[in-house]
Amino acid sequence: MFDQDRVNSKHGGGGLQSSEQANLDRRERLRKLALETVDLNKDPYFMKNHLGSYECKLCLTLHNTEGNYLAHTQGKRHQQNLARRAFKDARDAPILPTPAKYVEKRHAIKIGRPGYKVTKSRDASSGQRALLFEVDYPEADATVQPRHRFMSAYEQRVEPPDKNYQYLLFACEPYETIGFKVPNDAVDKGEDRFFTNWDVVGKKFTLSLQFADEDLRKTTPAPGSGGGKHRADLRYDMKY
Numbered sequence: 001m002f003d004q005d006r007v008n009s010k011h012g013g014g015g016l017q018s019s020e021q022a023n024l025d026r027r028e029r030l031r032k033l034a035l036e037t038v039d040l041n042k043d044p045y046f047m048k049n050h051l052g053s054y055e056c057k058l059c060l061t062l063h064n065t066e067g068n069y070l071a072h073t074q075g076k077r078h079q080q081n082l083a084r085r086a087f088k089d090a091r092d093a094p095i096l097p098t099p100a101k102y103v104e105k106r107h108a109i110k111i112g113r114p115g116y117k118v119t120k121s122r123d124a125s126s127g128q129r130a131l132l133f134e135v136d137y138p139e140a141d142a143t144v145q146p147r148h149r150f151m152s153a154y155e156q157r158v159e160p161p162d163k164n165y166q167y168l169l170f171a172c173e174p175y176e177t178i179g180f181k182v183p184n185d186a187v188d189k190g191e192d193r194f195f196t197n198w199d200v201v202g203k204k205f206t207l208s209l210q211f212a213d214e215d216l217r218k219t220t221p222a223p224g225s226g227g228g229k230h231r232a233d234l235r236y237d238m239k240y
Helices: 019-037 066-073 076-092 214-219 228-233
Strands: 046-048 054-056 061-063 115-122 129-136 147-152 165-171 178-183 195-199 204-210
Touching (some): 019 066, 054 066, 066 076, 129 178
Antiparallel strands (some): 046 054, 054 061, 115 129, 129 204, 147 165
16 A cells, blocks of 8 residues: 555555565565475485574575575575585596496307318419309308408417418308418409309308419410410419
8 A cells, every 4th residue: 555656556556566575575486386396304405403493504504494495495506506516526526437338248059060162273364373262151141241351370279370371261150160271372452353242042152362472473474375384383282
């Protein structure tokens, strides 16, 4: 009734709300909302002292009622202190090593060695030694791709290492891995000199390679020019 004659006030409306009254109303709404959503028993900074009042251990403030404390927790000061404490805890926390991810090892049942065929030949144009490996995997899954790799003689543990030889391995589940002992010479990776093919329908893996023998290219005569004796003298041995 006393505020209805103020400037810009509406007759019968009680007058305009002051900033102090707006703050009180806002705190009351925050207090009621906090009472409905916050459990004080789980708040590590809430403490009731021997005088019957309540304290905030984070901000070191004193509050008369629980509602007043809850309204304080929604304020700017308490939120800033929470952010500072979280930053300090994260900075002081010891850096623990990242636990290694455990990868379960596959235990495929081996069904034996695959059938294979090895063909030795020479390139007609360059005279390079050539090898053709054909490995059959009739029981292999259609989604499995056979793999191969070259292995040094010092990696294997089957026989005494010999630096003059290397091993070519073929692997495809569920078959056992097989290896071939070949000369330890450089393999020519040029175009049409080294290639692999996996026949999904016929389940046959093919690998063809040629050895890069520069001396052989210089001494081998061109096709049709004779020199059969030299070709015979350049035979080589391969163990497999």
